[in-house]
Amino acid sequence: MEDREIVELYHRRDEAAIRETDRKHGRFCRRLAANLLSDDRDAEECVSDTYLAAWNRMPPDRPDSLRAFLGRIVRNISISRFRKNRAEKRYAGMEAMLSELDRCVPEGAEYIDLDRQVIADTVSRWLDTLSRTDRILFVRRYWYGDQVRELAERTGVTPNEMARRMQKLRAGLRDALAREGVEI
Amino acid sequence: MKGEDIFDGITDIPDRQVREAERPPKKKRRRLPWMGAVAAVLAVALGLGVLLRPGGGPDGSTVTTYALAEPQYPEQPEYSEENWDAWRPVQRERRARAAEYDGALTGFLTAAVPALLSDAGDGNAVCSPLNVYMALSMLAEVTDGGSREQILNLLGAEDLEDVRDRASALWAVNYIDDGTVTSLLANSLWLDAGMKYAQDAVDTLAETYRASSFRGEMGSEGYDQALRDWINANTGNRLTREVEGLGFQEYALLALASTVYYRAKWQSEFKKSANTTGPFHAPGGDVEAVYMHQSTGGSLWQGQGFTALYRRFENSGNMWFILPEEGVAVGQLLSGELPAFLADPFGWENSVEYSQIRLAMPKFDVSDSRDLTSTLKSLGITDVFDPSKGDFSPILPDWRDGVSVSRVDHAARVTVDEEGVEAAAFTVIPADTNAAEDRDRIVDFILDRPFLFLITGDDGLPLFAGIVNRP
Numbered sequence: 159m160e161d162r163e164i165v166e167l168y169h170r171r172d173e174a175a176i177r178e179t180d181r182k183h184g185r186f187c188r189r190l191a192a193n194l195l196s197d198d199r200d201a202e203e204c205v206s207d208t209y210l211a212a213w214n215r216m217p218p219d220r221p222d223s224l225r226a227f228l229g230r231i232v233r234n235i236s237i238s239r240f241r242k243n244r245a246e247k248r249y250a251g252m253e254a255m256l257s258e259l260d261r262c263v264p265e266g267a268e269y270i271d272l273d274r275q276v277i278a279d280t281v282s283r284w285l286d287t288l289s290r291t292d293r294i295l296f297v298r299r300y301w302y303g304d305q306v307r308e309l310a311e312r313t314g315v316t317p318n319e320m321a322r323r324m325q326k327l328r329a330g331l332r333d334a335l336a337r338e339g340v341e342i
Numbered sequence: 343m344k345g346e347d348i349f350d351g352i353t354d355i356p357d358r359q360v361r362e363a364e365r366p367p368k369k370k371r372r373r374l375p376w377m378g379a380v381a382a383v384l385a386v387a388l389g390l391g392v393l394l395r396p397g398g399g400p401d402g403s404t405v406t407t408y409a410l411a412e413p414q415y416p417e418q419p420e421y422s423e424e425n426w427d428a429w430r431p432v433q434r435e436r437r438a439r440a441a442e443y444d445g446a447l448t449g450f451l452t453a454a455v456p457a458l459l460s461d462a463g464d465g466n467a468v469c470s471p472l473n474v475y476m477a478l479s480m481l482a483e484v485t486d487g488g489s490r491e492q493i494l495n496l497l498g499a500e501d502l503e504d505v506r507d508r509a510s511a512l513w514a515v516n517y518i519d520d521g522t523v524t525s526l527l528a529n530s531l532w533l534d535a536g537m538k539y540a541q542d543a544v545d546t547l548a549e550t551y552r553a554s555s556f557r558g559e560m561g562s563e564g565y566d567q568a569l570r571d572w573i574n575a576n577t578g579n580r581l582t583r584e585v586e587g588l589g590f591q592e593y594a595l596l597a598l599a600s601t602v603y604y605r606a607k608w609q610s611e612f613k614k615s616a617n618t619t620g621p622f623h624a625p626g627g628d629v630e631a632v633y634m635h636q637s638t639g640g641s642l643w644q645g646q647g648f649t650a651l652y653r654r655f656e657n658s659g660n661m662w663f664i665l666p667e668e669g670v671a672v673g674q675l676l677s678g679e680l681p682a683f684l685a686d687p688f689g690w691e692n693s694v695e696y697s698q699i700r701l702a703m704p705k706f707d708v709s710d711s712r713d714l715t716s717t718l719k720s721l722g723i724t725d726v727f728d729p730s731k732g733d734f735s736p737i738l739p740d741w742r743d744g745v746s747v748s749r750v751d752h753a754a755r756v757t758v759d760e761e762g763v764e765a766a767a768f769t770v771i772p773a774d775t776n777a778a779e780d781r782d783r784i785v786d787f788i789l790d791r792p793f794l795f796l797i798t799g800d801d802g803l804p805l806f807a808g809i810v811n812r813p
Contacts, residue, residue, distance in 0.1 A: 223360065225360075233349075256345040261345075262345070265434055271343065277348060278353075278355055281352055281355055282355045285355065294363040295367060300352050301363065313367050318682060318686075318690065322445065325688055326444065329444075335343075
C-alpha cells in the first residue's frame with residue numbers, strides 16, 4: 159500500500175492504518191528504536207507508543223513522508239524515555255550518540271538555550287554544504303542511529319577511519335553552529 | 343545547549359535529507375591512507391596586539407645577560423563571568439586553528455608515543471609528545487639534506503613549509519594563559535659567542551617558533567646557568583632536579599630547547615574527604631596509595647586489552663586513563679592497537695560504551711628524564727647523530743660537515759591531585775663538533791599502579807603521555 163493511502167486510512171479513523179503502518183514501516187521503526195535504546199523490550203514499547211502517537215496526530219497531520227514522520231516520533235519518544243529513566247537505566251545507543259553530539263556544542267554555548275527549530279535549520283543548512291556521501295553518513299549515524307562500525311562495514315573502511323570521519327563531521331557541525339545559528 | 347538539543351534539532355531536519363539517507367552509502371574502493379590526511383595549511387600570523395610575555399624571564403637571572411631576542415607572546419583576557427565577552431572570541435579563535443593540522447600528526451604520534459614510553463620497565467615513563475614534536479620541528483629548520491629529510495619523514499611533513507605551518511598552529515592552539523588554564527610553550531636557540539650563524543635561520547626560529555635566542559660562551563658556568571634558568575622559568579620550576587645537570591659542552595656550536603608547562607583544574611574536582619588509602623598492585627608487589635574517588639556517568643573506550651576513560655579539565659583539554667585488562671602488561675599494549683588510540687582517542691568512539699563509572703584514581707607525581715638518541719634513531723632519525731652525515735648548513739653556513747647532535751635530553755613530570763594536574767617537560771638538543779656518549783637514563787617517580795595516561799589539549803593531541811607502574 160502506498161504511504162498516501164495509509165495516511166488516508168488514518169484520516170478515515172480506520173484501524174487498518176496501524177496494521178498497514180506496521181507492515182510497511184514496522185521494521186524501520188523497530189530498528190531505529192533499537193539503535194537508540196539498545197533494548198528490545200523498550201524498543202518494542204517505543205514502537206507501540208509511536209503508532210499511538212501517529213494515530214493521535216493524523217488527522218490533522220498529513221505527512222509528505224510517512225517514514226520520516228514516524229522516525230521523528232520514534233526519536234522523540236526515545237529521548238523522552240532517556241530523559242525520564244536516565245537515573246535508573248542505560249540506553250547505550252542513545253548515550254553514545256549524545257556523548258558524541260555533546261562535542262558538537264560550540265565553546266561557551268553550554269549555557270545558552272536555543273530554539274529547537276533554529277538548531278534544525280542550522281543543521282540542515284550545514285548538511286547541504288557537505289558532499290552527498292558525508293551528508294548521508296551523518297544522517298545515518300545521527301538520525302537513523304546506525305553504529306559507526308556498521309557504517310564502516312557498509313562503506314568498506316575501517317571503524318577507526320569511519321570514527322575519524324565522524325569526528326571531522328562533528329567538528330564541522332560545531333563550527334556551523336557557532337558560525338551560523340548560534341551567536342555565543 | 344547540549345548534545346540532547348542537537349539530537350532534537352537533527353530529529354527535525356527536512357524530509358528530503360532523511361529520505362536521501364534511506365539507503366546507506368555503498369562500498370568504495372579503499373583509498374591509500376595518506377590520501378585522506380592532507381592537512382589544511384594557513385599562513386602564519388603573529389597576531390596583533392601582542393605583548394612581551396609576562397614574567398618570561400626571571401628577574402636578575404643570568405638569562406637576560408645572554409639574550410639576543412625575546413619573543414612576543416599573545417595577551418589573553420582572563421576568564422571570568424564579567425570578562426566573558428573579551429575572553430570568548432580570543433579562545434574561540436585560538437581553538438579554531440586546530441583545523442590547520444587536523445589529523446596531520448597522527449602518523450608521528452602513532453610511531454613516537456610507544457617509542458617514547460617503551461623502556462618504562464618496572465618504573466614510570468613520562469614524556470611530552472608535543473614537546474618532542476616542537477623540538478624536532480626546530481631541528482628540521484636548522485638542518486638540510488638527508489638530516490632534514492629523515493626528520494620530515496618522522497613528522498609526516500611534506501616539506502619545511504608544512505612543518506612551519508603546523509608548528510605555528512600547534513603553538514597558537516596550545517598557548518593558554520587565561521587565569522584558569524595555563525598552557526605555555528616556549529622555544530629557544532642557544533648560540534656560541536664566537537660563531538657565525540645564518541641570520542635567516544635565526545629569524546625563522548624567532549618568527550615561526552617564537553624562539554628566544556641567546557649568545558654566550560659554550561661550556562661556561564654562566565651560560566649553563568642561563569640555560570637552566572630559562573628552562574626552570576618556563577617549566578614552573580617543576581623539573582629542577584632534571585635540569586640540574588644540564589649544560590653545554592665546550593665544543594657545542596648551538597642548542598635548541600623547547601619547553602611545555604601545563605596546569606589545569608578538573609571540571610569536577612575530587613573531594614579530599616572521599617580519599618581512601620589502599621593497595622596498588624605494582625609490578626614488584628603491592629604498595630599503598632592514596633585514591634581519589636568520583637562516581638559519574640561517562641563513556642568507556644575499549645580496545646584490544648584495555649579500557650579507557652577521560653576526565654575533563656575546566657576550559658581546556660582532557661586527561662585520559664588507560665587501564666590494561668588484568669594480566670596484560672602495559673608494555674604489551676604498546677605493540678597492539680593502543681598506539682593508534684593514543685594518537686587519536688576520540689577517533690575510537692566505535693567502541694564507546696556509556697556507563698556509570700565509579701572511578702578510583704590514585705594521586706600521583708611521576709617524572710622521567712632520559713636521552714632520546716636511541717629512541718629517535720629507532721624512529722629513523724640517524725643522520726643528525728652522525729658527524730659525517732649531519733647537515734646543519736641552514737644555520738651554520740661555514741660548517742659543511744663534522745657537526746652532529748650529541749644527545750637529546752628530554753624530561754617530563756606530571757602531578758595529579760584532587761584539584762587537577764600540573765605538568766612540565768623540556769627537550770634540549772645540542773649540536774656539537776664531536777659526538778658525546780649517551781648519558782645514563784634517570785628515572786624518577788613517586789606513586790601508583792600500572793596504567794597509562796595521556797593529557798590532551800583542546801585539539802585532542804597529547805601534550806603529555808605516561809605509564810605509571812609503581813608508587
